[in-house]
Amino acid sequence: MTNQPLWHGRFENSTNPDAFALNASISFDIRMADQDVRGSIAWAEAIYKADVITAAEHTQIQAGLRQIEQELLAQTFTVKPDDEDIHSAVERRLGEIIGALSGKLHTGRSRNDQVATDFRLWMLDNIPALDAALVDLQSALVERAEADLSPAPLCPSDISPQGGEKLLLPPKGEGWDGGRGAIIMPGYTHLQRAQPILLSQWWLSHYPPLKRDQARLQELSRRVSILPLGSGALAGCPYPIDRVALSESLGFDAPSFNSLDAVSNRDFAAEFLFIAAMIGTHLSKISEQIILFTSAEFGFFELDDAYSTGSSLMPQKKNADPFELTRGKAGTLLGYLTGLMATLKGLPSTYDKDLQEDKIPVFAAFDTLIAMLPVIAGALRTLTVKPARMEAAIDTNMMATDLADYLVERGVPFREAHAISGEVVRAGIDKQKPLDELTLEEYQAINTVFDEEVYAVYDARESIAKRAAIGGTAPEAVKAQIERAKKELTSL
Ligand code: ARG
Numbered sequence: 001m002t003n004q005p006l007w008h009g010r011f012e013n014s015t016n017p018d019a020f021a022l023n024a025s026i027s028f029d030i031r032m033a034d035q036d037v038r039g040s041i042a043w044a045e046a047i048y049k050a051d052v053i054t055a056a057e058h059t060q061i062q063a064g065l066r067q068i069e070q071e072l073l074a075q076t077f078t079v080k081p082d083d084e085d086i087h088s089a090v091e092r093r094l095g096e097i098i099g100a101l102s103g104k105l106h107t108g109r110s111r112n113d114q115v116a117t118d119f120r121l122w123m124l125d126n127i128p129a130l131d132a133a134l135v136d137l138q139s140a141l142v143e144r145a146e147a148d149l150s151p152a153p154l155c156p157s158d159i160s161p162q163g164g165e166k167l168l169l170p171p172k173g174e175g176w177d178g179g180r181g182a183i184i185m186p187g188y189t190h191l192q193r194a195q196p197i198l199l200s201q202w203w204l205s206h207y208p209p210l211k212r213d214q215a216r217l218q219e220l221s222r223r224v225s226i227l228p229l230g231s232g233a234l235a236g237c238p239y240p241i242d243r244v245a246l247s248e249s250l251g252f253d254a255p256s257f258n259s260l261d262a263v264s265n266r267d268f269a270a271e272f273l274f275i276a277a278m279i280g281t282h283l284s285k286i287s288e289q290i291i292l293f294t295s296a297e298f299g300f301f302e303l304d305d306a307y308s309t310g311s312s313l314m315p316q317k318k319n320a321d322p323f324e325l326t327r328g329k330a331g332t333l334l335g336y337l338t339g340l341m342a343t344l345k346g347l348p349s350t351y352d353k354d355l356q357e358d359k360i361p362v363f364a365a366f367d368t369l370i371a372m373l374p375v376i377a378g379a380l381r382t383l384t385v386k387p388a389r390m391e392a393a394i395d396t397n398m399m400a401t402d403l404a405d406y407l408v409e410r411g412v413p414f415r416e417a418h419a420i421s422g423e424v425v426r427a428g429i430d431k432q433k434p435l436d437e438l439t440l441e442e443y444q445a446i447n448t449v450f451d452e453e454v455y456a457v458y459d460a461r462e463s464i465a466k467r468a469a470i471g472g473t474a475p476e477a478v479k480a481q482i483e484r485a486k487k488e489l490t491s492l
Pocket of ligand 1: 025029085111112115351353355356357
């Protein structure tokens with residue numbers, strides 16, 4: 001090897017090339033180049049202030065590091081075959097620029113506290129992009145909820161060649177129509193038709209999970225913002241460096257508490273992967289339902305061509321690939337978390353080379369989410385809703401709970417009302433009739449409490465309108481959710 005590794009002194013022979021390749025992390029930790037240089041600039045200042053290097057040496061080291069920073073920016077920084085990792089690569093390049101003085105930079109520092117610092121800096125630098133992508137997806141959901149709460153009547157040009165549907169709406173006055181024209185659909189439990197809901201309520205159901213993920217990222221940022229640098233290899237730094245000033249100069253909240261913990265702590269990486277897996281799970285849930293809803297059997301949604309793909313064999317196919325991939329990648333994201341947890345579980349105190357594996361899943365999880373989130377947001381913003389299909393999928397059995405409530409209003413205890421309502425459903429099945437086509441005699445044969453007003457129970461919009469308590473599906477409760485979400489999104 002032309003360039004010797006940073007640790008060559010006690011070795012007589014050079015590393016076996018395959019062992020070198022296995023050991024090397026430059027292929028992935030190159031992503032932390034910027035953070036590595038920033039960390040080194042701060043470290044040079046810390047050891048200068050601690051009288052480890054002179055002012056002149058500090059100036060030269062700093063100028064060399066600034067040059068590397070420029071090279072990174074200009075993308076002229078090149079990795080050499082002997083660069084084991086980003087720390088070695090930066091130190092090698094500094095040596096090329098300022099000569100032997102570069103060897104003073106690593107005084108009092110270890111790659112153990114260095115890599116932990118770089119990795120935390122990388123995370124702090126990149127969380128905002130993920131945060132922004134999460135906010136955009138939340139906005140897409142709220143936009144859909146708002147649009148589908150007061151949908152504009154479709155004009156002929158809105159009707160897609162695949163057969164969009166004419167929406168028959170009550171005439172709209174100025175302002176809000178009170179949700180009279182809102183799109184309604186079956187709500188499901190166990191994937192069985194349960195109770196009617198507003199489509200907007202369904203869109204909004206996916207907003208708070210993403211909001212929680214975003215809050216988790218913000219909380220994680222606070223725990224990431226603890227500086228390991230100045231912990232040495234494991235036992236601490238023998239030079240009188242001011243770790244509080246060092247921490248401030250790099251934008252961290254505080255220096256780490258204990259040097260042994262500082263070099264081995266990867267909780268933040270595992271937490272990041274948990275959040276990534278949780279986001280993946282939330283996206284998978286949306287995806288699974290979109291896949292179902294775009295199938296011919298449901299026919300509730302149609303994806304825009306821009307967000308679907310065809311089949312190489314079957315000309316008629318229009319597949320929901322982005323959503324299937326998202327569902328699939330949710331599994332991969334979970335794998336990243338379990339992989340790192342399994343690695344951490346076996347480790348004793350302080351740094352072990354196993355820890356080098358931490359960056360691979362974190363970078364992969366980050367890239368996966370950054371690739372997925374905008375596609376999901378775009379696909380949701382552009383998909384076509386089929387209100388008539390959705391409304392037609394609501395059957396009278398879905399108002400069986402309302403039927404029980406009707407009996408409760410007439411003094412029947414709920415438990416009994418539930419049983420009577422169940423008998424009505426049974427009668428409908430036996431007579432092969434929807435419940436609003438059973439005659440009053442048939443109702444009264446089941447229970448004499450029934451009167452003419454029973455038929456009003458089967459108005460799905462009425463059923464929806466009744467659920468007006470905070471968080472419910474009634475139009476005004478949904479509108480309140482939209483207002484709150486919009487406020488939250490604009491106050492960010
Ligand atoms: N490339 C290593 C990593 O990513 C840097 C730390 C190396 N430390 C050591 N003691 N070999 O973890």
